[in-house]
Amino acid sequence: MEMKTSAIYFKSFQALPCFLMIFSCTMVFLFVFFKYLVRPRIWCSCEVCTSYMSCSWSQKFTNLCDWYAHLLQNSPTQTIHIHVLNKTITANPENVEYILKTKFENYPKGKPFSTILGDFLGRGIFNVDGDLWRFQRKLASLELGRFSIRSYAFEVVHHEIEHRLVPLLSSVANKEDCIVLDLQDVFRRFSFDCICRFSFGLDPKCLELSLPLSEFAICFDLASKLSAERAMTASPLTWKMKRLLNIGSERELGRAIKMINLLAKEVIRQKKKIGFSNHRDLLSRFMGFINDETYLRDIIISFLLAGRDTVASTLTSFFWLMAKHPEAEALILAEADRVIGPNKQLSTVEELRQLNYLHAAVFESMRLYPPVQFDSKFCLEDDILADGTIVKKGRRVTYHPYAMGRMENIWGSDCLEFKPERWLKDGVFFQENPFKYPVFQAGLRVCLGKEMALVEVKSVAVSLLRRFHIELVEPDHVIPRFSPGLTATFHGGLPIFVRTRKL
Secondary structure, eight states, X not given: OHHHHHHHHHHHHHHHHHHHHHHHHHHHHHHXXXXXXXXXXXXXXXXXXXXXHHTGGGGTOSSHHXXXXXXXXXXXXXXXXXXXXXXXXXOOXXXXXXXXXXXXXXXXXXXXXXXXXXXXXXXXXXXXXXXXXXXXXXXXXXXXXXXXXXXXXXXXXXXXXIIIIHHHHHXXXXXXXXXXXXXXXXXXXXXXXXXXXXXXXXXXXXXXXXXXXXXXXXXXXXXXXXXXXXXXXXXXXXXXXXXXXXXXXXXXXXXXXXXXXXXXXXXXXXXXXXOOTTOOSHHHHHTTTOOOHHHHHHHHXXXXXXXXXXXXHHHHHHHHHHHHOHHHHHHHHHHHHHHTOTTOOOXXXXXXXXXXXXXXXHHHHHHHSOSSOOEEEEOSSOEEOTTSOEEOTTOEEEEXXXXXXXXXXXXXXXXXXXXXXXXXXXXXXXXXXXXXXXXXXXXXXXXXXXXHHHHHHHHHHHHHHHHEEEEESSTTOOSOOEESSSSOEETTOOEEEEEEOOO
């Protein structure tokens, strides 16, 4: 009897840790539920919040960003509130300047944002504020500003175009069985190869003719996708509980990040082993200043994210628009013949600088379809925006480049039209106010890789347009449908047919 009783006590003791974990999780859930969910604002019954919570907006709009644009267009101040999200959204250029420049210190990325992306980006430049951000920006600005690294970036892009991108498209062009190619997938592979070579000195070879799937690329895609989904949840408690219990999407994210870390660590180890002082990639340059391997990993992963997905998104939208606007395509081709020469291929960055209409077409494409459709900051202290909007401490403040590109008071009555000419004066490209066009951000956080990204996009654009005629498989689609993510991605890709252009 005594032994039986002891066994019962022992089993109860074994079950205790499990019970305590369940009890603790339940208490955390109840605390957060009553503190954050059961409060008057979460049940706001205004028309906007009701539409957001019920997803009734989707009955009239293809994308959430189109609904936001509609609301902002009809707001007297071009600013709206989504009470249930504790979020203020603006498309007012004066507010954008106030947030990104005038009161920059009061609108950091903020802890909620850095927590969401912390497992993936760590302490990288796009996920930190304060001294960490200033140090990385100063270092990146110094390195990216060098002629040698810009020259290296052009070499990498030119090689990928001539030896991989063009051969791939040539292999499927003019086939009798009309092979369908997902151009978005091609551009994602191309930009991933480019940014890996530029940042790591690593060639994943995603754009080989067989279109292999790199383990690094797969894990990177998954980590990016699942990190973005964290931001889409109604309450951070959802993903935090899943991470605590190591279940579902959080378990997948953990595995993907573990693999990324292992690969990054191996690259760093190999560079230290063979020496890096004479290497031209970004990692080798940073290793001359930083010894912490985890910190190096975080910095490079941030550059990979920015340099890969934004370029692929920009190219996808650009070629979608070119297929719908043959008149613009014809003007780009005529300009290329005039500047580069008929039947000659692009060979220098200087030639790119002279392609004003191409430059204007790229900027016009990003005006309508920015690769990053919105960007959020968090208000540190109670404030009043330039348009008089009151912002409370802790509120998320979002500026919306996608909506801003559709504002009649900013771009005129033809704001929904694709018109590269709006960027030209006497045939020469001119830059608009960056707070009116914050596609590359603006103020102190303006994109350091802007010029190199434009070189990559324009190099691909002129090289492919002169060699191939690209047709949409679904030409009747008026508005692209976007998938949720950190950057704009066409849902279902961009299926096309490729034809060799007759010279």
